[in-house]
Amino acid sequence: MTLADERIDRLADLAREAASEGHDDRAREYVRRARRIGERNRLSLPRQFKRFTCDACDRYLLPGRNCRVRTRSGHVVITCECGSQARYPYE
Secondary structure, three states: OOHHHHHHHHHHHHHHHHHHHOOHHHHHHHHHHHHHHHHHOOOOOOHHHHHOEOOOOOOEOOEOOOEEEEEEOOEEEEEEOOOOEEEEEOO
16 A cells, blocks of 8 residues: 555545534545545545545535435435535446
8 A cells, every 4th residue: 555545545534534523624625635646646536435525516425414315226326515416326
C-alpha cells in the first residue's frame, strides 16, 4: 500500500466522522482532498468511499440524513440533497 492510498483511507475516515458529527463543510474538504490525491497519483478511490460521496457537490453522503436511497429493479438510486443522482447495479 502506497502512501497515497493510506492518505486517501485516512481522509475517508475523517470525512465519515465529520459528516456524522454534523460538520458538513469539513467533510466536504476531506472529500476534495482525497479526490485530489487520487488524481495526482492516478489512483482510483475505494469503492465504499466512491459510492458515499456526491460527484456534483463533494458531500459525504449519510443515508437518511443528507441523501435518499431507493431500490429499483436491478439498481440502487442514491439522491443527494443537491438533486444529483447516482445509480449502482445489484443482482
